[in-house]
Amino acid sequence: MIRKYMIERRSWIILFLALQALFLLIAYLDASIPFQSILYIVFLSCIIFILFLMVRFQKETTFYKELEALGDDFDLISLKDARTPFEKITNTQLTDQAQYYKKSLSDxxxxxEQEKDDLLGWIHEVKTPLTTMQLMMDRMEDERLKAQLNNEWLRIHLLLDQQLHQRRIPFIKNDLYIEVTALEALLYKEIKDLKSWCMQKGIGFDISLQNPEVLTDAKWLSFMVRQLLTNAVKYSENSDILISSYLEAGQIKLVIQDAGRGIDPRDLPRIFDKGFTSTTSHQDNAATGMGLYLTKKAAASLAIEIDVQSTLGEGTTFTLTFPKKNTFVQLTSM
Incomplete structure (x- = not known):
């Protein structure tokens, strides 16, 4: 702060030093003026000026020190040490601006929040005709047309589900319920929902669960598995998706492995970025780039680590590493 103050007052300091130098120069050139006396006066003036700067430094920087200490805390923007007219102007302007921005932020x-509630309400309203459509399709006799409609229905259902969870992600901490979750029932439910799509693409599932239970939030884990299975089915053809779980170093791992097209190495660091849809199939207009992004966000809230390994043309493996029980004690106490 001393350096800043000296820079702020450098014009005064330069003026004072220039005047003292001028007095000495005049005394030096004019023999009728005693040089020693002028030198003594200049010396005393410098001492007084230094003391003056020290006093003014304390008074003038108190307001700005308090202002600097505020940082981003707009609730404390009223500064009690504003004494000079300029400081009072600054304080008034800052207070008015803070109140304005707080009101704007609140609005x-x-x-x-209203937009989120409206969208959630709309999503729930749309689910009603979707359920009706499903019942109508189940009664259709044309199997070929039924399969096509089922695939389109599934795409709409998955997109709505993704939107629903996207709106809930910011408030996921309020929605967590940690419990012992049976992986087999969870996986079979998600696979059943994708059955028609998998049959059309000739995709099967090979499930091997050495550890059939995990401690997590069942609803959000279902969402994460749904996104990973959807990706695996989308980019695979006439192959099996391998799902396994095992215990390693005291942590349960859930592995979902497909034999699809794989991920380009240059895309791997970006697959969890919001809106990223791949560089190899950039013309895929159906991709939203939100599935893996939301999966990563949900995993972070559940303290689940996601690891991905992929070879272009050979397939992709996602590994979910569940935390130890002690981590959930910390998670639920936050």
């Missing part, structure tokens, strides 16, 4: 949050 924006209300607007976003």
């Amino acid at each position: 924006l949050l209300i607007s976003v």
